[in-house]
Amino acid sequence: MNTILKPFLILLCMIGLNPTTLFGQMIDLSKSKIICLEKKDPLVLNAISVLQEEIGKRSGIILNKGSKFPKQLHSTIVVGLEGRLNKFPMEYQQLIASMPVIKAEGYKIAVIPKENVVLVVGHDSRGVLYGIGKLLRKLEVYPGQILLSDDVHIASTPKFPIRGHQMGYRPKTNAYDAFSVQQFDDYIRDMAIFGANSIEIVPPRTDDDFTNVHMKIPAIEMIVEQSKICDRYGMDVWMWYPNMGSDYTHPDSLKVEIEERRQVFKVIPRLDALFVPGGDPGDLEPDELFNWLKIQAEVLNEYHPNAKIWVSPQVFRPTKAWFDAFYEHINKEYSWLGGVVFGPWIKTPIKEIADRINPGIPIRRYPDITHNLSSQYPIPHWDLAYAITLGRESINPRPQDQKLIHNAFDQFGQGSISYSEGTNDDVNKIIWSDQDWDPETPVMETLRDYTRYFIGSKYTETVSQGLMALENNLQGPLLNNDGVIRTLQQWQDMEKQASEEVLGNFRFQMGLIRAYFDAYQYRRLLYETELEQQAREILSSAKSIGPINAIEKAKEILYLAKQEPIMPQWKYKCLSLADDLFNSIGAQLTVEKHFAAGGRGNFIDNIDVPLNDGMWLIDQLATIEENGSETDKLVAINQLLERNNPGPGGYYDNFGTPRSWNRVVSNYSYKEDPGGLKSPRVSFGVGLKGEEWVHEITAIGFDGHTTPLSWMNQVTSLYDEPLKMVYNNLDPKGSYIIKVAYTGRFLSKIKLTAENTLVHDFITTGVQPIYEFKIPTAALQDGVLELEWTCGEGERGAQVSEIWIVNQDELKKEESLRQKP
Structure with a gap:
């Protein structure tokens, strides 16, 4: 970049102007009309509504639509199906035909700069929605202005046919249980915009409570609504249905289980596939499991004739005999079998599963993108200070890790539906959807699309880089990661410049709270590590100052972590943002105030967990203080200090x-x-x-x-x-x-x-x-x-x-x- 122009361009960005518009690299669609020749296809018509509504939310402009080409085309967004382009102007037909071939669910987007025209053509009805989604991700939208780069020229087909996320409406989740029907509609639409074609719901009875204070309507009613929402967007509906019964052989127990499923399957308007985990929860031997799957399939197909059952070899305590029997059943290729699911707590690597099953039996991945530890893909070599504060299910953008994990095994599956427990893994969902669509997509491209679409074009670069920085915070030993403070400074700069609308955006709030939380833990770790060292040095002088005196002085030093905490303003900022997230998206980051499920997404409850051995030392010193002579106390103190010396x-x-x-x-x-x-x-x-x-x-x-x-x-x-x-x-x-x-x-x-x-x-x-x-x-x-x-x-x-x-x-x-x- 020209060094003379650089400061000027930066200034333009800071005041909300896109420099490319001033230099003729953008087309202005602010006064555009949408032309769509499809009059009856409900998925295409709904996709047009999505385009109008999402542009309207961001710009305040409602684009009109029509079903006929005007004589003079200018400033128009033309939407159609590839197989019905014969009514398009010939030059448009030729342009679309000249682009690379697309297949199922694919789309083509082309810009004609001289006419201010954008063409969005889907291979099929779903492809229209995904093409519109891509267009929305690339638009630069400001209040009263809609812009698009004039070099957008895309022909794209998804690599994998299964692309989705689990959204269980149950108390164990960290936000979904607080969703209204409209919030589910908004969130499922967001996933579709980024290429998802499947949503997995859960039945009313799982390994969880039946209801809680957050749930707006009964679970059986909400899963009906989720199914309707998915159908409106043309998305497949899957259901995760664990085996929670105590006996699947006794006729009386089977009758109860069958009747429960009948009631569930009957009320759901759309159900394309059923996923039954072999375990976690549930614990059946393969013969019993597959006999029960056959019975379920009969009930399922009464109401959803084309639905198939998928099953995973999940089992907490696996044996060779269990796996041998499982794969023997799989390879019988039952008519009701959809395929095999590879997910958490499966001992067999996915490549070995592919080798053990008959060719042609599909594998679906069920990646755990929601947990940091005790999970399928834990954060590698994670620092203990983060593990005991952020915990298992914190807000956890891991874009680089997610791409790496996805691409390590993508060749063995037909795509994925992720295991998610709420909005904490929001960034990870988008990364997986984009990678399932095209594994060659750079992470930064996805993050820029994410920021541009969800937060605003003005923040495209700053927030996307900020999300990458949050992942970098988690890597390596925290004690010497001074980048954590720089990450906070970057987010604070964004916070100062953000509008009230952005400050109220839950996606911005999630990034901001993590920046403050991480920095608070970093400063606490430095402070508490030094306090522990001071206490140990005092104890090492016990012989000269006396053991009781040394113990009391050491305890005084260790208690300073609580009595004189470091950077309390960062802690209070986290508490305030936790309230904001509860109000904006129903995120439950504490048990007492936000009624979270304990040990799940409530990482704010861990904000002051000790990061040194102070409490253990105090515990040990109390025992030493109460027992033995002065000589005994000196010996015990020395043993305590020499604990790790071999x-x-x-x-x-x-x-x-x-x-x-x-x-x-x-x-x-x-x-x-x-x-x-x-x-x-x-x-x-x-x-x-x-x-x-x-x-x-x-x-x-x-x-x-x-x-x-x-x-x-x-x-x-x-x-x-x-x-x-x-x-x-x-x-x-x-x-x-x-x-x-x-x-x-x-x-x-x-x-x-x-x-x-x-x-x-x-x-x-x-x-x-x-x-x-x-x-x-x-x-x-x-x-x-x-x-x-x-x-x-x-x-x-x-x-x-x-x-x-x-x-x-x-x-x-x-x-x-x-x-x-």
Whole structure:
């Protein structure tokens, strides 16, 4: 760009003018008329209404429409079907014919600058809607003005036939349960504008409460409305229907289940496919499962003759026998079977599923785009400070990750319908729809379309870059990520310049609250890390100032995190924005005030969760203070401070730190295995109370005592996939023990070997945190220690949070020297 012009162009953008309009690169459609020759096709006519309404909302201009070509065409948007272009002017027919061939659901858009004419032609009725959607995404709309770049020339066909998102109207979601019928219409339309052709609804009975304070109408009524909305836009209606019954073999139980489905299928006006998960929830053996699917299919087809049933091999504790039986049934190719669904908690990688099923049986992906952790695609190597504050289901734009995950396996499926629990994953939905349409689409193109259409042309570059910055906030260790503050500054600049309308836009609010929340956690982490270090330094002087005095001073320092919090204004801004989001879209970011489902989208409840080991230290110090002599207290304080010290010649690893991951063996990159089915992945939880943690990372371990942060973060391998680590440079003639902390979400039976020599046989985790074992001498002969953890068949996975490799010989030498006069 010319350096003289650059400041001038920036100024134009700041005052809301598009520089391209001043230099003749845009056509003005502000006084256009819409011409559409279709008079009866309801989908095409509805698409025209969408074009009028969405332009009207943004510009205040209502474009008139007609069904005949005027003698003099100028400033016109012409809409039609490719197969019925014979009434178009010949030059338009020739232009459309010269463009690349399009197929089902495809469209062509062409601009004729000299006449201010835009052509939007669909291969079929759906294609018209998607062409209009693309046009709306490319328009630059301001109050009283509608502009379009004169170089728009697009011929596009979706690569995948299934493109959609789940929108369950149930209490567990973080926003959908608060939607009105109109809000569902608006949101489903938004998805269609970005190329989605399917919406998945859920029945009134799932693994959830039946109703809550947010729901405007009963669930059975809302799913009827959702189905009607989809039909109006020509979109397919899927239903996720888990097996919630206790018995699918007894005639009386089956009668109840059949009658429930009959009532549901009967009232839904459109239902194209039924997705029945093999588990999560539900837990049926394959023979029982497929017998029940056959019965369901008969009931389904009474009311929806063309609907098919899709099924997933989801099972929490899988065995080879279960999978063998499942795929044997799939390959019988029952007449009612639509295909196989690949989603969360499926042990078999999608490529292996494709290899095991008969050619021609389609696979649909069911990607979890809504969760950050304990999920199908967790944020890689996520910092614990974010994991325990943002939690499992925060607002989570991950555009680059989503494209990578999509493109890693897209060749094995027919497209996807995402697993979503609300509006928190709004950006991720749009990325997936655009990638399902065309996997070559750059992420920034999608984000610019997203911002231009949903927030405004004036913010196209700033908000799209701001969303990318929010994803960058989540990457790597938070303690040294100074980019978090820059991200906040960028969003604050946008906030200062934003109109009242933009400030009330839930999509802008979601980006803004994350920018403030992230920065608040960054500053708290710096502050609380320093407080902990100060407290430890005071405790290290206990011998000179006295143990009781040291304990009291250390506790005073640690309590400052609560008594004198850092940057409280950022916290209060988050609380205010949480209220704004509740009012604008029904987003439930707290349990008490916004009535969120606990452990789901209520990340604002975690805003002040301690980010250091202060609470654990205070807990430990209270015990030391109450017990033993002064000498005993000094010994206990020293042991507390030396907790992570493996001694001379030893090793310590905490798998919440990147350095420790250098020990971990992985044969696949994140790009090759983003779900961690064949490679280690990060996980979070404590799991020391005999129960599997599901949604919340708790700091409580045994007997109500707090636990160290190191127990909340693990390296994990799923199911029976081995977890391997390597330690180099050990003494081949040395004598070593290993202490290992088994904490985490899963309760599993786990075995440890070193160089194929047993260290310990299967033990059940969750009973105690730390175990100690002797390392076999045979495993040390070359000075390299290779460790391998495996789980028994049907287990959820191996998890390790801490390791101490202790050189007993060197430890004895040190103790001997210490005892010498």
